[in-house]
Every structure is written in C-alpha cells, then in structure tokens.
Amino acid sequence: MLNLPLSLLSCCLLWVASARGADYKWPSLPYDALEEFLYEGARPDGSSLADLVRPCKLRGGTNTTVAAEWIRLVYHDIATHNISDGTGGLDGSIFFETNRAENVGAGMNNTLSDFSTYPNKYVSRSDIIAIATVFGVATCSGPVIPFRGGRIDANVAGPTGVPDAGDSLDSLTNNFAKQGFNVSEMIQLVACGHTLGGVRYPDFPTIVAGSGQTTVVDLFDGTQQFDHNIVSQYLDGSTRDPLIVLNQTMASDLRVFSSDNNVTMQSMNSADSFAQTCTTIFDKMLNTVPSGVTLTDEITLVPVKVSAVQLTVGTSQLQFQANVRLVMASNSTTVSMYWCDRYGSSANCAGGLKRYAAPGGSLAVSSPISTAMGVTLRRFQFVVPIAASQSIAKFWFVVDYGNGTTVVADNGGSDYVVDQDEVLWVPSMSRDKSVLTGANGIFVTAAVKSSSTPSRVYIDCFGRATTDFLPMNKTYDLALNTSIPAVAGYTFYTGEATDDFGSTMQFDVVAVGADGTNSVDTYRQSGLIGVALAPASTVNSTTAGNVGGASGAENVRFGGWFGMVGVMSLVWTLSYL
Template sequence: MLRLTGVVLGLASMALGVAVFHWPDPMLDTLEDSLYVNHFSPASTFALNCTARDNSTIAAQWLRLAYHDMATHNATTGLGGMDGSIAFEYTRAQNIGPGMAESLIDFAVSPNQYVGMSDFIAMGAVNAVIGCGGGPVIPFRGGRKDATEAGPATVPEPQQDLASHIDSFKDQGFNETEMISLVACGHSFGGVRKVDFPLIVTEDVPTGIQTFASKIGFDNTVVTEYLSGSTENVLVVGSNVSTRSDLRIFSSDNNATMQRLASLDTFNQVCADLIGRMIDTVPSDVQLTEPIEPFDYKVTLDTMLFPQGGSLAFLTTLRIIENGKNQTVTLFWKERTGTFCPSEGCSISAFHVNTGVEASLLATLKGVQSFNQHSFNASIDLATSISHFWFEVGNNDGSAPIIVDNHGTNFTIDQDVLIFDPRRSSFTIAGEFMVVGVKTSSPVDVTAFVTTTGPIGGVNPIPMPSNTTISFTLDSAHPPADGYTFYTSDRLPNRYSSSTLHATIDGQAYSLWVPTLSALGV
C-alpha cells in the first residue's frame, strides 16, 4: 500500500513552505474552503469580471479596503497592520466613500471563532487582483487577529507632500521604490469619485468617477499611460495641483521605477510581491501560517458522531481533488474500548459520491478544476464506540491503494461524552436550536460560546464578529436514550457562524466546536 503520511498539499506538494493540515484544524479548514471551494466562498465571486458598484468596481473597493486596513502599521513599534481595525475606522474622512462599509459587509458573514474579519479582508485583496483583469496570483497566509478598537489615522492623503508620503510608507515597512510600485499596483484599477472628493475631481465626469486608467482591470495601463503622457489620472493631471499625489510619487525617482513597471511581466511580479507583503503586514505578535494551497485529501466539516437507534451514527466526508481517475474510497475505524472490529479495522464504502464540486477561480488558476466528495454513514457499536478513523483510496488501475491517515496519526475522535446531535437539533424558519447529548444521567451545565457575524450597532454599525454565551436546558422533548441525556439550547442568535460547546461531566471538562447547522447540512 502507498501510505500518505497525511493530507497532501495538492499541486504544491513538491513546493517548500506550504501550510500542512492536521485534522481537526478549524482555522485552516475554514480558510482552505473559503479560498478554493465556491460553495464556501460566495464573496470571492463578487469581484469576478470587474463587477461594478458605486461608479467603481467591487475589486477596486476591496483592494482599497485592504490597504487602508494595513496602513495603521508601524514597523518600529510592531503595532497595527492587517488586523480588521478598519471596521472601527471606516467613517473617517480619509476612508470616505460607501465602498468601505459595503466591502466590510461583503465579508461580515464569513468569520467564525477561529478566523477573523482581517483574514477575509486579505483574501478579498487576493480575489480582487485575479477577479478583475486577471492579475497575478498572490499567495495567501492565514492567522490574522482582529483588533478590538481603531488604530491611528495614518492613511496617506492626496494633499500631503512627498516627504509625508515617504514617511508614511516607511512606517508601514516600504521604501521609496516600493512606495512608487505599490501605489501603481493599487491604482491599476479604480479611481476617484467626484461625490467623495469634489476638490480633486473638479471637472464634470458623466460616470461620476475619474478612473486612474482608461482600461478597467488589473494591468499596467496606469503606468504606460503615465509614461506616454496620455494619462487622465486625476492624481497626476488634475486641475488641483495640491492633490497630484501620484505625480509626486511616480516622478520622485525621475520615473526610473515607472519605466521598469512598463514591462507587464515585471509589473505583475512586483505587484504580486508587494500586495502579498501588504496583506501579510500584521502586528508583530501575530504569526501567519505558511501559504495555503488546495488540499488533495481533506476531511470536511460535517464529521459528526451521535446516538441513533441503539448505535452511534458516524458521518464523515473525504474531499478529493478531481484527478481524472476512477477512485473508490473505503472508511476504516477502530473501537475506543473493548473488541468489536477485526484486526484490520471495521470498514464501510461511501454511500454517496458528489462529483464536480465547483472550484473557485483561485483554485482553477492553481490547476484544480473541481472536487469529489465521498460521504460515509457508519453504524458504530454503542458499547465499544470509535477512537480513530482513516481512509483507503483505490485508483482501480492495479496500483496500490493510498492510505489517508492524517500524517500517520489517524483522524482521532477525542471523546464521545459531549456530542452535538444534528438529528434532534432544529433548523427552521422559527429559529435554530442545538441539541447536545451528554453521557451521564446527572444534571449538567451545558453552555455554548457562540460567534455571530454581520453589522453590529445602529447608525454606523461595526461589521465585526462578536461573541456571546448561551445556555442549554434539559430537553423534555427528547428523553434519554442510548446512554445519553439530551439538552437543548436557547434560540441561537441570527447570523451565528459557529459555537463551541462546554460542559463539565463527572468532574472532567469537555468542549466541542460546531459550525453553523446550515454549514453542516442540517
């Protein structure tokens, strides 16, 4: 047998320095889904084909949001950067325009307890560049931490002089040449709206916006038009001389950097590097992951264990990158106590294979066209339970089967004492209520730490995740069964994204992370 010592990393498996997924890892799980599976990354489609909004494009708004969030960074103190503080800053004059709030709302439904708004803002920049004009692929790292308050007002503004701009970018960690390049990259699409900046756009513009370049989309037209003297970039040739910030920046080294960026290949290479550095600029106490590539083999979020009719129902799904092979997958598991399975483990074949799960644009640019999902519904002996599981993938071509076993450690079921029961839970128009089972008849206090998303507040809502704790009560509608006593939650908040169950049972503390019921298909 060909044993894979874990979950292999797609087309980047031969590359050095990529994130390795050890199940369970809710952060990497969430981010990889959001990057590469369309079902889990609806916001990524918003920027495709340079979708228009507010006389601009969503892609341009997303890239502006990311830079303005990062601009709080101070390379000397290590404070600020890509930390989501823009959610507390977007009403400032330097962040004027509806695009800030709208972009934050685009991402507000995505965070959960393990992945914050700042990771999705950074992901938005990656999708903006490839989705509008087919720009370069920028590696994505995860693990940003969301701020809880506003950062300093350090976004450079058009009326400032060159020295101020150089100082601002230096504080952010970019030298003068990098400043020129990053401004050119950022201004490859988008423009200045007259309604927001009437002192900059002084002429009447029928479209409501003076674009930086004549071509909408990520490329170096902003550079070539500047060098040829044909530019209509209002920050270069606008009638208000004091706000010609692009002119001051672009010409600050006698156009040497702009001349180099006139090569599209060079432009794409430089922009990929600088925008990547921009979104990776984080507070010094934050450690980002290695770049996240599509996982060849991945146990999905819908793995669950719960009592049902005298046994334990075990549901899990293995997602595989479509590779053109006629693959079959077998699930194996071993018992927790006692002896029930044969020496090679109990096993079962998939009851359903969902082929052609749509990949995101980013995934297709990495050579991944779609995914196949092999789903299992195993009946586990109630007395012996389950301790761990693994998969055997056969190519049906005479080659040895591939063993997928979480880097040689197997996929471990840590405990079966506190469980989430999807069949007894409810997900209806009347609201969502979780039901959990505990393996004791003694009274137990069960709570859930719940993360909610979406705008919070009144006139200027803060579109950041928030957390609350809800309680569970003994569930009279579901009497004890199969050794479990059942508790039901208070009604779950609207827009909740995940919850972590907590209970102390027979003197031992247990916890269990549960995504939304809808994400689990309940």
C-alpha cells in the same frame, strides 16, 4: 510504478516543499479554517465570499470592479501603521473608521458589508480583508499573492493619517516611510493598487467631472484587469489616470510615479516584472501588522482535506458524516471512506475487519486562488449509519485515480480519529430562533450517553460576525429534557443561546463528568442548522489488507510530507497523460 519525468517531479517537490505538509495533521486549527476559506472561498454553510468578486465583477451600477474597492480598503486599513512604535497595520480597525474624510466613498461601506458576515472564531476580520485582497487580484488576472493568517483584530478605531491626493511629495514620502515603505516601494504599491478601479465622481467631485451622475468612475487605465497598463500608459504618455491628467493639485500619482525619475516605473514595464513586483509588495502590505502579532506560515493547499466531521444521533441510531476534498486528476477519480469500530469484537479493526461506504454526493468547490493555480477541487460527502454498540473510532479514505493507481489517505499514517462519543450535538433537533420567532440565538439539542451522569452540560459559543464588529464569547447551560425519548442509548439535553453571535457562530458542546473530566464535541457550526445532508450510504465490510486500517502495512500510503509529494506528483502526472 509511475515513472515521473525529472522536471515534473522537481516541480512537484518544490511545490510541496514550500507547503506546510511537512507537519500537517488533521485536525489543525486555525490552519484548517484558513485553508478551506482560501481555496474554497466560502463559509462552512456554503455562503461564498468568492462569488461576490469573481469573475472580476463590476460593482452594480458603476464601471469599477469589486476587487478595486476591496484593494482600496486593505490599504486604508494598513496605512496608519507606525513602524517606529509598532502600532496600526492590517488589524481590521477600518471597520470603525469609515466616517472619516480620509475613508470617503461608497466603496468602503460596500466592502465592509461584503466582509461583515464572514469572520469567525479562527478567521479574523483582518484575515478576511487579506484573503479578499488576494481573491481580488487573482480573479482579475493578477498573480497569486501568498497568504498567511493569524491577524488580530482591533476593536476600536486607529489613528488617522491615510495619504491624500492633495499631499505634497514630501508628505507622501514621509507617510509611506512611517508605514515601512521606501520610495521605490511607495511607487510600486500605488501602481499595483491603481491597476484596478478609478476615482468615483460623488466621492471626489473636485477630481472627476460627473455632472451629478453618481455612477461615474474615471478609471486609472484603459482596462479592468490586473495588468501593467497603469505603468506602460504612464510611460508612453497615453495615460488616462485622473490622478495624473486632471486636477494638478490632486495629481498624487504623478508626484509618486516620477519621484525617482521613473526608475521604478521603468522596471515594472512588462507583464512579468509587474506581476512579480506586485506579488512582493502586496505580500509586504498584507503582512504589515501591529507588533506582537505573529502570522502563520504561508497557507498552502492540502491535497486531501477532511472537513465537516460529525458523529450525531439520528432517528434510531448514530449517524456519522465527513467530507473529503480532493485535488482531482480526472473525472474518473473515485473515493471510498473506511473506518474501524470503537467497541465490540472488531474494535480498532481487530481481526482486520473494516467497514466502508461510497460517498452520497460530491460538489465542485473553488476560489479565485485555486482557479488561478489551475487545480480542480471536488468535495465528496459521506453520511453513514453507525450502530451505537459499535460506534466509530477512526476513519480514512481510499482514492482510486481511475488508471489502476489506488492510494490510501490516512492522515500520514495516524488515521482520522474520532475523539469521543460521550456528548454529541444534534443539528437535526436544533433550531435557528430567528426563523422560528424572529429573536436572536439558537435552540440547541445535545445527546449524552444515558450511562453517564454529567454534573453539567453546556455550550461555549463564539461569534465574530456581530453587528457591532466586536467578538462575543458566552456559555449557556443545557438541561436534561425528559420529554424527548432516548435514542440508541443517548438522552437529550436542551437549551438556548439568547444572544446574536452573527451568522458564523461556532460552539463547543461540553459535558462535565462526575470526575470533573470534560467530553467535548468541538467546532460545531450554527450555520449548518437546516443544511441538508447527502443521502446515507450503504455500509459494507471487508478484511482486505490493502485498504488501510489495522493491516495497512501493505498500502501505498500518501500522508504527511511524502504523502503530499505523492498525491501532487500523481495528480500532475495524470493531468499530462
């Protein structure tokens, strides 16, 4: 038994108690999609938003950070919130507003371009803006801002009204009050927002002298990091903030910072107080949403995270793939996947028979948030052959931490259930039309059990990363394709989605049975067409009673709330050994 120091155990318990682990079970959408993006920083196909900003990158050709541009955009999106009538806020309407004078700047369009290909069915444009903000703060040495999802996108421009550098103090105060911020919060928000970046000459030539140089940016303080220099340099008189020391007509930072006789600025004049204050005020900013929008609980890290689960048809038999992401305690941590047959004499692990395999590969994953938290994440990839006569009913994982401690990760005792095997997407037989013909859309192949007689087979497609920023949802019928020989008891249906749903198109494959019931292969990712899988692993079998499954009563099981306590306690303990 591991003996945990009381202080360490308390730390772990507090960390976990704040998490959603009390009721998390896989699958859980949209939580799964939001959690993966927040802590891995990338789309399911590997395209990384995190890599655009880390480590505190400069925007090419300028001396300002990408993070600064991202933070400016989020404020400009929420700035038109009206606390009285509940309109506006962080709703993605900024995508339709960059032609306004109040949103001038190459950085705004650069940022929209950065974000445009990442929204999907479960992560809205406005959620991407919020995630990018917490990425930008964290990668520039700032605090980890809590993130909640569930924002609803506006599909038209919102009202005007972003504060201007030339506004009077009364105008600025009234504008921030309309947004829901009092005077102290106004000062905090401006100071926290201006610790990064500066004023770009081409956008504000009356503030910054640039002699025609389009790359000149006059920084707010002397560093490119998220620090309290914006405060300390203002208070000691050494500030270089162009909204203080240059054109006095445009000295909005001076008017804001001094509006309460420097009381708020003095309260932020240390690294700790600045970080704490910015965490609180940015959290409020990101959660400023239109009335009627209910955000999720805080999205917290799931220590054992399953993703990319798919049963499909291979060349001669079924193929099952699944990823599991672990919080790594050491480089010697290993994991195996176990599963039960769906059919036959060993269905649901009858007789104690479990099949198992090692991963075919693994990949380190991270985002600015997981990096700032100090956790090491590794995603293990499993691809295994499955006999159609046996199929697969459920699976789970056994994690060996390399010190004699082995735990079972089984979804809190529920195992990870494979819902159905009646209709399956076949990505290896599907194609991206843009690659083949230059046209929009995808060719889709689905496999349906030959023994069934569906009245309809179709795909239900959803895309949010469209060129006009408007979500699209359409269905397309698939037809039986007798030119493709049956494989492993499955016949094939083909069809095409002819519209451009964007790079993050997701779809469900639906087979309507003769009795009207639907079999659904859900949450398929068009971006995974053509993505190479890990090599298939050798399948073994065991009747051991300490590896989960039908005889799992003997296991040390980590799942649900107690499981998260166990895993995180174990990881923290091993990290300190």
